[in-house]
Amino acid sequence: MTENEHHHRIVVHRSLRDQTRLVLIGEFDMAAWHVLQEAIHAAVATDSGRQFVVDMAEVTFIDCGTVNILLLERDQAAATGSALSIVNPSDQVRQVLALTGTQSHLLAPATRSRLLLATDGPAFVLRALREPADPSSPGRNGRGGHYRPVTDFLVEDASASMIDLQGRAAGQTVGARLLDLYPSILSTGVFDAYVNVLETAKPYESARQGYHETVDGVLLRGSIPLRARAVDPDRLVVIWQNDNDPEPA
Incomplete structure (x- = not known):
């Protein structure tokens, strides 16, 4: 285990399979750069050729310097016949990777949304x-446990x-709350439609979903094709097309 007086820690687990896992905990900024490099160097030197x-x-x-270190270490690991990638990124990590455009370089393939990788147009994972x-609220729609109403959605991933x-x-939306980005989805019924997708597991599709947003102080209205479907009980994928220009209201 590697740690110091700063608010970060690195724990290394070596499995019996050909994999070494480095668990990063806390804040990784300039103060952690040297510690991170040393931990990866030591692991690769000990277990060259592993994943x-x-x-x-x-x-x-996480700051951009840490991202650059991970990119450098990934390339150096590859030179020794090893592979290095990120798994289980926190929301903050996902946001920085999206801002820097490094998701496809650093995220393990299983961590990326296959739907987004296969989508050419705009799409979100929410x-x-x-x-x-x-405890006083009963289960709903036949599900076990207590019902917990959806209050918002987090943009977990976005197509490049x-x-x-x-x-x-994409990098300006990943990690943000959907209602902060698009407050009008409450009045247009889109928010309720998304919640219903999770509640019923039935896809939502609209050939012309109406919307209105204020851009630079001007209220714009338009309509777009919109689809949403659940991928698990708490996540859905939303796909749309920007096929026309909005008009002033």
């Missing part, structure tokens, strides 16, 4: 954010080609 996965589920902060469990009505690219 190295960097588990970042418990990382609360994760439901729910109220805390209320995505540009929204306000000109935001």
